[in-house]
Amino acid sequence: MKLTIIRGVLLTATLILGLCFSLQPLLAREDSPFKGETITVIAGSSPGGGTDSLARLLAGHFGKHVPGSPRVVVTNMAGAAGLIAANHLYNRAPRDGTVIGTMATGLTFRTALKDPALKLQLEKFTYLGQIASEGxxxxxxxxxxxxxxxxxxxxxxxxxxxxxxxxxxxxxxxxxxxxxxxxxxxxxxxxxxxxxxxxxxxxxxxxxxxxxxxxxxxxxxxxxxxxxxxxxxxxxxxxxxxxxxxxxxxxxxxxxxxxxxxxxxxxxSVQGRTFAMPPGVPPERTKILRDAFAAMFKDAAFQKDVDKLGWNDELIHGEQLNKKIEELVHNETAMGFFRKILQ
Known part of the structure; x- marks a missing residue:
């Protein structure tokens, strides 16, 4: 009798423990800081071009991979080939992961030229990742x-x-x-x-x-x-x-x-299709969004849309991208070449 009771208690405990483990991902998703939030993707161009397509590609697939399933919307901020959008992202956007921007390749060239209109340091953005390499x-x-x-x-x-x-x-x-x-x-x-x-x-x-x-x-x-x-x-x-x-x-x-x-x-080195957030996004939020970005990249529906756009998909994780940008802006051979052809 006692043995039967003990077995029953052990079985019940095992079931409860298993249920707790199975609910962990759901609980984590319910407790996500992004639950009920709206993430805005800033496209640094007018509608209808490659940058706009890039932003809408992210908006169409990213939210379902972020715990809490936030709404993701696109806003266009055209002007100065992405400079206005980048300055806004760096200096005025919330630093909580709710604003993401497309990164214009021209920011590297402006960095090389020490353009006074550039109100940012390229290497200090919180990079989400790169999804494609574009010639x-x-x-x-x-x-x-x-x-x-x-x-x-x-x-x-x-x-x-x-x-x-x-x-x-x-x-x-x-x-x-x-x-x-x-x-x-x-x-x-x-x-x-x-x-x-x-x-x-x-x-x-x-x-x-x-x-x-x-x-x-x-x-x-x-x-x-x-x-x-x-x-x-x-x-x-x-x-x-x-x-x-x-x-x-x-x-x-x-x-x-x-x-x-x-x-x-x-x-x-400057032909990637890249996304970034402002500097100073909390590490835990950065990790959630970078993990979601990597998961999105593996999604078959996302890959199908990348193929439709004709891009060569090439994932570079956010932390790797931060290191790559840091190296590039201090590469005098590359920066010198850009200055030579633009001055």
């Missing part, structure tokens, strides 16, 4: 006389040069053509000051511009029909390997003289 296609309208590098060189001898559109001086849409000038020995004209990709594309359609440097995924997400209908001729791609969607387009590295190739490493 740029450089293209022109097919009806221009600039449809190859050799054609541009020939036109240069006649005092003609292609006109590209760019968001800002310190933006890839300007930096890439300027780097091509330095590396390939060509002359181009870059008109910068556009609020976003959509406005540049409109001027290309109108014939006010000849072309641009355009993030690979963004081109296929916004104007794949230009490629399909041969409206544009893609001259090169700024990535270590050719893009398998356009296998006949050479990389800039293939076109570059041997003594210029080391400079390309500096360009490759």
């Amino acid at each position: 740029n296609f450089v293209y022109v309208r097919s009806d221009t006389p600039f449809t190859s590098i050799e054609a541009i060189k020939k036109a240069n001898k006649e005092a003609k040069k292609p006109k590209f559109g760019a968001q800002a001086k310190a933006h890839n849409s300007n930096v890439v053509p300027r780097a091509m000038e330095s590396i390939l020995g060509i002359d181009v004209e870059v008109v910068y000051g556009y609020p976003g990709t959509a406005e540049i594309l409109l001027d290309i359609e109108r014939g006010a511009l000849d072309g641009r440097a355009h993030a690979r995924g963004s081109l296929f997400a916004t104007r794949s029909n230009w490629v399909e209908k041969n409206f544009i001729k893609v001259l090169t791609v700024t990535s270590p390997q050719r893009d398998n969607r356009l296998p006949n387009v050479p990389t800039l590295e293939e076109l570059a003289p041997a003594d210029q190739k080391p400079l390309l490493e500096a360009m490759y």
Whole structure:
């Protein structure tokens, strides 16, 4: 009798203990600091371009991986190629993990130039992570006389040069053509000051511009029909390997003289699709969000949407990204190259 009672007590205790363990994830989720919160993702551009697509990609998948399942929304803060959004994120956004920003590659270039408009230290952001590595296609309208590098060189001898559109001086849409000038020995004209990709594309359609440097995924997400209908001729791609969607387009590295190739490493280092939070987000909240970011990256639905955008997915965890940015801003070879082509 006593043995039966003891066995019953032990069985009950085991069941209760097992139930407690099984409820731990649920309890942790219910106690999450993000339960009932709204996380805002700031896209540092106008709607319709690659940066906007990036922000909406995060908003569509991130919340379900954050304990507490917070609502995630996007707000656009265009201006100065992401600088206005970055300054806001660094100086004015709450430091509690409820505001995340897309990080413009131009911030690195502004850091190199010691731009007084830059009211932040790039390495002090709390980085959430990188989801993709993005090179740029450089293209022109097919009806221009600039449809190859050799054609541009020939036109240069006649005092003609292609006109590209760019968001800002310190933006890839300007930096890439300027780097091509330095590396390939060509002359181009870059008109910068556009609020976003959509406005540049409109001027290309109108014939006010000849072309641009355009993030690979963004081109296929916004104007794949230009490629399909041969409206544009893609001259090169700024990535270590050719893009398998356009296998006949050479990389800039293939076109570059041997003594210029080391400079390309500096360009490759700033082509990531990155998210960050303000400095000073509490460590426990940072860990929750970084873990959710990594979990989202493994989600099949998320990967499907990344593929639709044509990006090369490449996860870099937030803590690794903080170290990478710290090293980059103190790399005088890279910073010196950026200053050379932008000054």
